[in-house]
Amino acid sequence: MEMIEAKNLAYEYIRRDEEGNVEGITRAVDGVTLDVKAGDFVAILGHNGSGKSTIAKQINAILEPTEGTLYVNGMNTAEPEHLWDIRQSAGMVFQNPDNQIIASVVEEDVAFGPENLGIPTEEIWKRVEESLSAVGMTEYRSHSPNKLSGGQKQRVAIAGIMAMRPRCIVLDEPTAMLDPDGRKEVLRTLHELNRAEHVTILLITHYMDEVIHADKVIVMDDGKIVMQGTPREVFSHVEELKAHRLDVPQVTELAYELQKEGMPLPDGILTIKEFTEAIEALKA
Ligand code: ADP
Ligand code: MG
Numbered sequence: 684m685e686m687i688e689a690k691n692l693a694y695e696y697i698r699r700d701e702e703g704n705v706e707g708i709t710r711a712v713d714g715v716t717l718d719v720k721a722g723d724f725v726a727i728l729g730h731n732g733s734g735k736s737t738i739a740k741q742i743n744a745i746l747e748p749t750e751g752t753l754y755v756n757g758m759n760t761a762e763p764e765h766l767w768d769i770r771q772s773a774g775m776v777f778q779n780p781d782n783q784i785i786a787s788v789v790e791e792d793v794a795f796g797p798e799n800l801g802i803p804t805e806e807i808w809k810r811v812e813e814s815l816s817a818v819g820m821t822e823y824r825s826h827s828p829n830k831l832s833g834g835q836k837q838r839v840a841i842a843g844i845m846a847m848r849p850r851c852i853v854l855d856e857p858t859a860m861l862d863p864d865g866r867k868e869v870l871r872t873l874h875e876l877n878r879a880e881h882v883t884i885l886l887i888t889h890y891m892d893e894v895i896h897a898d899k900v901i902v903m904d905d906g907k908i909v910m911q912g913t914p915r916e917v918f919s920h921v922e923e924l925k926a927h928r929l930d931v932p933q934v935t936e937l938a939y940e941l942q943k944e945g946m947p948l949p950d951g952i953l954t955i956k957e958f959t960e961a962i963e964a965l966k967a
Contacts, residue, residue, distance in 0.1 A: 684757075686851045686883040687719040687742060687773075691751035693906075694737050711737040713906030714751070719899075721850065724877045724884045726894035726914075729903035730928040735887045738903075739855045742885070744769045756850055771800070774844035776854040780836035789831075789839055790815065790824040796847040807846075814842040817880060818872045834865025838872055845876065851883035852876070858893065866893065891918075892932045895953040902927055919951035934958045 694712040699705055712734045719725050729735050740746040741753055744760040756772035758765040777783060786792035790811050797807045815821045818838040828836055837857055844852055854873070858866040870893055876882045886893065894900050900917045902910035904927040910917055918924070921931050921939040931939070938952035938961070948961050 684721045685718050685754070686721045686723070686756055687717065687885065688754040689715050689717040689738075689741075689751065690753075691716055692738070692741065692748055692753050693750035694734075694741060694746055695749045696737075711906055712741065715903075715906070715908055717901065717908065719851075719883060719885060721883055722877070722881045723898045724874065724886070724896070725899045725901065726897040727885065727887045727901045727903060728889060728891065728894060728929060730889065733903040734906040735903055736855055737906075739775065739853050739885075739887055742773055742853050743775050771847055772849055773851040773853055774847060774849035776837070776840055776844060776852060776857045778856045778859045780833060780840050780860070783840040783843070784828045784836060787827055787829075788824075789820065789826050789828055792828060792839055793842045793846050796843050800847060810846040810848070811842075814845040817845055817876060818842045819868075832865055833861040834868040837861065837865065837869050841869070841872060841876070845880075845882070849882065851885065853885045853887070855887045856889070857886070858888065858890065866890070870896075889929070891924075891930060891935075895932065902929065904928075914953055915951035917951075918953055 692712055692715040693710065696709040696711055697705055698707045727735050737746065741748060741760060742755055744766050747761050753760045755769045758769050760769055784792050786795055793811045793814055794807050797810055815824055818841050820835065820838050820842060823831065828839055858869050873884050873886060874896060877884045888894065895914045897914055900912065900914050901908055902917060909927055910923060918931060918935050924931050932953065934955050935952055938948050938958055942948045952958050952961060
């Protein structure tokens with residue numbers, strides 16, 4: 684089943700002057716056709732301004748397509764009657780965890796979403812427990828979110844979304860404000876939710892090293908999908924990625940440079956482990 688299905692999707696921001704005359708149009712999403720299957724972990728990569736956040740807002744039915752169609756969990760995002768079902772199916776996590784945490788106690792924050800959905804109290808507490816456990820934050824349940832690290836806060840925000848039982852979570856650069864440990868925590872949590880709870884994950888990022896374990900990587904530039912495939916397929920095209928102003932993971936770049944110098948290494952090396960294994964294999 685398709686969780687997200689976009690056909691020739693476009694979005695134009697229209698700037699107007701005080702009199703309402705059109706001053707300029709930015710075509711932020713420009714003819715995107717995209718399928719994300721239920722249970723997949725898909726990463727969207729792209730330089731600043733490539734249209735990633737605009738697509739995220741379209742998936743959440745905050746922005747309606749200017750052209751084309753977008754279905755989320757089988758619902759057309761252009762039909763207003765589906766708005767709440769769409770937002771419940773595809774939960775959103777944003778960059779800054781401080782803007783997403785509202786309550787002064789972790790467990791109350793996680794309970795906030797299901798409370799708003801009118802879920803019975805007993806069921807809410809069951810969900811809070813399960814969600815905190817799923818993101819590994821159970822021991823902090825009665826803490827104040829203010830005292831948590833960025834990575835822990837972001838995990839609480841993810842638990843709050845999980846408590847609404849979404850089929851899919853869309854994360855728009857969720858690690859951009861985190862330190863390396865926080866980034867790893869969040870990534871580990873997302874893979875665990877994907878594996879154990881079968882939640883579809885759409886991770887938007889500009890960190891290449893965060894996408895190496897995704898099922899599929901989509902590269903965007905200037906509102907268009909310019910590359911897509913498995914991480915290995917995408918990272919086999921180092922020059923092309925650079926042309927789209929993306930930095931490849933250091934070890935991929937090193938392997939690529941050695942390959943150019945004539946060392947017979949395989950394409951698309953993604954991890955230090957793969958790199959050392961490939962070097963060992965050469966020695967054998
Ligand atoms: P990304 O998330 O990949 O950085 P965005 O979707 O935020 O890209 O932006 C895509 C393009 O749309 C950029 O050129 C950006 O300047 C423009 N844009 C984004 N938001 C607005 C807005 N609210 N009004 C006008 N233009 C916008
Ligand atoms: Mg963005």
